[in-house]
Structures are given as structure tokens and as C-alpha cells.
Amino acid sequence: MPYTRITGLGHYVPEQVITNQYLSTLMDTTDEWITERTGIKERRWIDPAKDTVANMAAKAARMALERAGLKETDIEFIVFATITPDYFFPGSGVLLQRELGLEGIGALDIRNACSGFIYALSVADQYIRTGTYKTILVIGAEIQSTALDVTTRGRNTAVIFGDGAGAAIVQASARPGVLSTHLHADGRFAEELYVRDPGSSRPREERQPEQILDTTHYKVVMNGNQVFKHAIVRFSEAIEEALAANNLNINDLSLLIPHQANLRISQYIQQKMNLNNNQVYNNIMRYGNTTAASIPIAMSEAWAEGKIRENDVICLAAFGSGFTWASALIRW
Ligand code: COA
Numbered sequence: 001m002p003y004t005r006i007t008g009l010g011h012y013v014p015e016q017v018i019t020n021q022y023l024s025t026l027m028d029t030t031d032e033w034i035t036e037r038t039g040i041k042e043r044r045w046i047d048p049a050k051d052t053v054a055n056m057a058a059k060a061a062r063m064a065l066e067r068a069g070l071k072e073t074d075i076e077f078i079v080f081a082t083i084t085p086d087y088f089f090p091g092s093g094v095l096l097q098r099e100l101g102l103e104g105i106g107a108l109d110i111r112n113a114c115s116g117f118i119y120a121l122s123v124a125d126q127y128i129r130t131g132t133y134k135t136i137l138v139i140g141a142e143i144q145s146t147a148l149d150v151t152t153r154g155r156n157t158a159v160i161f162g163d164g165a166g167a168a169i170v171q172a173s174a175r176p177g178v179l180s181t182h183l184h185a186d187g188r189f190a191e192e193l194y195v196r197d198p199g200s201s202r203p204r205e206e207r208q209p210e211q212i213l214d215t216t217h218y219k220v221v222m223n224g225n226q227v228f229k230h231a232i233v234r235f236s237e238a239i240e241e242a243l244a245a246n247n248l249n250i251n252d253l254s255l256l257i258p259h260q261a262n263l264r265i266s267q268y269i270q271q272k273m274n275l276n277n278n279q280v281y282n283n284i285m286r287y288g289n290t291t292a293a294s295i296p297i298a299m300s301e302a303w304a305e306g307k308i309r310e311n312d313v314i315c316l317a318a319f320g321s322g323f324t325w326a327s328a329l330i331r332w
Contacts, residue, residue: 004128005177006330008068008169011300012059013044013162013287014051018145023159028152034159039263043162043288045145052086054095056165057141060296061100064137064167072100075169076133078107079124081116081140081292083321084147085109088198096139113193114259114320115183116140116292117166118328121316122181124170134172140292141165147195149219157220160262162288166296179313179329180245182238186323189230192223193321231261231319235269238317238327246329253279254312254332257302259319260284260294269317281307291320308332 019042020031034040046056057080065071080093087095093107112119117140124136144161148154170178196217198207235258243249250273258266263284270280281302290297295316302308312332319325 002172003176004125005173006168007171008064009300009303010060010063011166011297012056013164014046016045018045026150027155029155040288041285046163053092053141057096057139058099060165060167064169068169075137077136079120079138081110081120083113084142112324115318115324115326117295118326125178128172136170138168140296142291142293157222160289162290164290164293166293181328183326189323192226234319234325242327242329256280256315257298
């Protein structure tokens with residue numbers, strides 16, 4: 001049975017840098033508040049005239065292909081994690097497939113928010129192990145900025161989220177790469193972090209354009225305290241579960257790449273698990289929380305900075321809307 005290895009990583013973030021200072025001109029907030037509570041200094045927002053989820057993903061994919069020494073036509077299947085697709089339907093996978101000129105290959109969308117990339121990697125891992133495909137493109141890409149309420153009313157979420165895309169090429173290999181993935185969810189907390197509409201279970205009148213203009217149901221709603229409390233528990237559980245399943249312990253871990261939810265969450269996990277600064281990768285300071293894109297962007301940057309080396313044990317861990325949480329343990 002073949003193993004799954006990540007053979008190329010890439011990322012793309014929009015050019016437009018949005019500083020905390022700029023946000024304080026839109027809403028009642030300060031650089032100090034945002035930095036202290038979230039660790040974020042700036043994030044990228046798209047220019048709607050230039051960027052789409054699919055074309056950002058294509059740029060990330062091309063970087064990953066180049067680093068893997070492959071060409072577009074080597075890709076046999078696409079797994080695309082996003083909760084912010086360019087259209088309500090069809091999903092982003094088919095739009096990316098079109099961008100890459102790969103008509104005919106399968107394209108699957110995953111909607112598991114901040115855990116989306118690990119869910120997507122897990123799906124790709126199953127296809128590789130069963131021999132269905134040998135080369136799969138796994139994407140996490142999001143445009144959050146256009147769904148944010150950038151007035152004072154939405155300040156608890158508007159300061160957190162950003163846009164971007166990350167890509168991984170996964171391939172069949174004789175030597176282990178992805179050692180395990182573990183996926184979890186608890187739907188009892190669905191409304192603690194969500195965008196309600198365009199939900200289908202509404203009276204027809206509520207889905208008419210004049211009603212839509214009037215509602216906040218298209219904006220991100222988050223119960224920050226509740227999310228924080230659950231995140232710190234589930235992140236730790238996910239990491240411990242991954243290590244235990246592979247008979248490893250925390251000292252075997254070369255690098256933890258957590259979903260970039262909030263720097264305070266990462267720091268809490270680091271302290272609780274006794275990890276040193278070199279064992280945890282964070283870039284939330286520059287990009288904010290890019291949901292499904294955060295892990296592949298972070299992996300791509302960590303790799304480019306020489307922080308992921310052959311034989312390293314890398315743990316990916318995520319928590320987010322759903323609630324969902326997940327881990328992947330990888331021997332590089
Ligand atoms: N600027 C200034 N003040 C703000 C603010 C902002 N951007 N957002 C909220 N506040 C205010 C609140 O209105 C509140 O004011 P009040 O005391 O007068 O009512 C005060 O700050 C404290 O709000 P609270 O929500 O209790 O703050 P907090 O310490 O919990 O921090 C979060 C808020 C959102 C930063 C924090 O809850 C958090 O990080 N949660 C996890 C979020 C997360 O990771 N989400 C992604 C999951 S994938």
C-alpha cells in the first residue's frame with residue numbers, strides 16, 4: 001500500500017496590506033487592543049477587481065507545482081477546502097480546475113472552515129493509500145474580508161480574519177509521509193461561529209434581494225469567549241491524539257503548525273505542552289486568521305524558511321467553526 005507524501009507547497013496572499021491602524025479608522029478599535037488580544041498586526045484583503053478564491057488558489061498551486069518539479073497536467077484530482085467560494089454553487093474546485101486547464105479531472109470541495117485543510121488532506125490521503133490517485137492537489141483558500149462587518153458592530157470578528165491561499169501537492173510514495181489524520185466535530189456548537197445566509201431553510205420572502213440588503217445574516221457571527229475556551233482544549237487533545245496514535249511523544253515533535261486562529265491560543269498550547277519557540281510556527285501577525293488557508297500558507301512559509309527538513313515530524317492541528325477540530329502527523 002503506498003504512503004502519502006507532500007512533495008510541494010505554495011501560497012499566495014493579496015497585495016493589499018490592512019494594518020490595525022487602518023482598521024481603527026473604520027471602527028472603534030486600536031492597534032493595542034488587537035495586538036494584545038489576538039497577536040495580529042496586519043492582514044491581507046483582496047481587491048475584488050483582481051482576486052478570486054480560485055485565482056489565488058491557482059497562484060498557490062503553481063508555486064507548489066514548481067517546487068515539486070511537476071506540471072499542471074500531472075495533477076489527477078483536486079480537493080479544495082474553503083467556506084468562502086466564489087459562487088454559492090458550483091464549488092471552488094471546478095473553478096480552479098478551469099484556471100489550471102485541467103478539464104475532466106475530479107474536483108471536490110470541503111466546507112470544514114478552519115479545519116478544512118486537514119480534512120482535505122485526510123481525504124487526499126485515503127485516495128493515495130488506496131491507489132486511486134498518485135498526485136493530488138490539496139488547497140485551502142479563503143476570501144473572508146468581503147463578509148466582514150467592518151463597522152464597530154462587527155469589530156470582534158473584523159479584526160481577526162484575512163484572505164489568502166495555500167496549496168500542497170500530495171503524491172504516492174514508498175516511504176511514509178502522512179502518518180495519521182484524526183478528524184472531529186461537535187455540531188451542537190454550530191451557531192457559535194457562523195455565517196447564517198444564504199441558508200436554504202428560510203421562507204422564500206426572506207431570500208429576496210430587498211430583504212437581504214437589510215440583514216446582518218450574511219456577516220460572520222462569533223462568540224469569541226466560547227470559541228477560545230473550546231479551542232484551547234480541542235487543540236491540545238488533537239495534538240496528543242496524533243502523537244499517541246504513532247507511539248511518539250512531545251519531544252519527538254520537530255514543528256507544530258497550528259491553524260492560525262489567534263496568537264494567544266497558540267501561545268497557550270505552546271506553554272501547556274512545554275514546546276520551545278522553535279517547535280511552534282506562527283505567522284498570524286502578518287496575515288490574521290485565513291481559515292482553511294492558514295495551515296498551508298504557514299507550511300509553505302515554514303518550508304521556505306528552512307524550518308521543515310527531511311525526516312522531521314510535523315504536526316498540523318486545527319480548530320474552528322462547526323465546531324470541528326483535526327490533526328495530521330507527517331514524517332517529512
Ligand atoms: N477593539 C476594541 N474593543 C473590542 C474589539 C475590538 N476589535 N472587539 C471587542 N471589543 C470589546 C468588547 O466589546 C468588550 O467590551 P465591553 O467589555 O465594553 O463589553 C471588550 O472588548 C471585551 O470583549 P471580549 O469579547 O470579552 O474580549 P476577549 O478578551 O474575549 O477577546 C476575542 C475577544 C475575539 C479576541 C477573543 O474572544 C478570541 O480571540 N476568541 C477566539 C477567536 C478565534 O480564535 N476565532 C477563530 C477560531 S478559528
